[in-house]
Amino acid sequence: xxxxxxxxxxxxxxxxxxxxxxxxxxxxxxxxxxxxxxxxxxxxxxxxxxxxxxxxxxxxxxxxxxxxxxxxxxxxxxxxxxxxxxxxxxxxxxxxxxxxxxxxxxxxxxxxxxxxxxxxxxxxxxxxxxxxxxxxxxxxxxxxxxxxxxxxxxxxxxxxxxxxxxxxxxxxxxxxxxxxxxxxxxxxxxxxxxxxxx
Numbered sequence: 001x002x003x004x005x006x007x008x009x010x011x012x013x014x015x016x017x018x019x020x021x022x023x024x025x026x027x028x029x030x031x032x033x034x035x036x037x038x039x040x041x042x043x044x045x046x047x048x049x050x051x052x053x054x055x056x057x058x059x060x061x062x063x064x065x066x067x068x069x070x071x072x073x074x075x076x077x078x079x080x081x082x083x084x085x086x087x088x089x090x091x092x093x094x095x096x097x098x099x100x101x102x103x104x105x106x107x108x109x110x111x112x113x114x115x116x117x118x119x120x121x122x123x124x125x126x127x128x129x130x131x132x133x134x135x136x137x138x139x140x141x142x143x144x145x146x147x148x149x150x151x152x153x154x155x156x157x158x159x160x161x162x163x164x165x166x167x168x169x170x171x172x173x174x175x176x177x178x179x180x181x182x183x184x185x186x187x188x189x190x191x192x193x194x195x196x197x198x
Contacts, residue, residue, distance in 0.1 A: 072084040073085070073086055076188070077089075077187045077188045077189065078187075078188075078189055079189070080188050080189060080191045082095070085188060088174070089188055091166070091167075092163055092166060093159055093163050093166050093167065093168055093171045094171060094174060096158065096159060096162060096163070096171075096198060097155060097159070097171045097172070097174050097175040097178070098175070098178060098186075098188065098190070098191070099191060099192045099198030100151075100154075100155050100158060100175060100198045101151070101175050101178045101179050102178075102183065102186070102190035102191070102192050102194075102198075103192045103193070103194060103195065103196050103197065103198050104194065104195075105194065106147055106151065106179040107140070107143045107144050107147040108144045108147065108148065108176075108179040108180045109179055109180070109181065109182055109183060110182075111140065111144060111180060112182065114136070114140050115140075117136075118133045118136050118137055118140070119133075121133035121136070122134070147179075148176050148179065151175065151176065151179065152172045152175075152176065155171070155172055155175055156168075156172060158198075159171055
């Protein structure tokens with residue numbers, strides 16, 4: 001506390017001198033260790049994500065991904081695999097609607113062949129055959145309407161019993177649209193035989 005200033009200055013100066021270098025290093029002089037390689041200096045590289053290099057590459061990858069997804073969808077439509085079906089065909093309610101339609105005959109599935117027969121009859125010169133073709137049109141349409149109402153009522157009841165908590169919206173319309181297709185042309189392919197209980 002009562003030391004002289006000169007002694008205090010002398011005591012602190014050797015510490016400061018030890019910390020500072022005695023002479024500045026010449027920039028041309030060697031530094032005493034080899035220069036590290038660039039790869040060593042940067043450290044281990046992270047694996048880069050294989051992102052597209054350009055818009056052309058990105059578009060090509062999108063096309064390939066879409067093509068693969070469509071191929072999976074086609075396979076699923078043929079096999080009935082639920083995982084890759086389109087959104088309109090997914091779910092237990094839609095599957096029940098398909099099985100319900102596929103397990104029975106419906107008038108609507110014969111609409112296309114009947115329409116061809118009626119069209120041929122209406123083109124013949126005989127007036128009597130033309131009248132028969134018009135009558136057949138009315139009978140076929142009436143039968144399709146009656147059959148569709150019966151399918152809707154029974155299908156609604158079955159869906160309500162089996163899946164009371166599932167979303168049933170659009171299932172009946174989906175089933176009725178399926179009845180208009182011939183059995184061998186239906187997609188997804190029928191998974192039940194005729195007469196089998198869905």
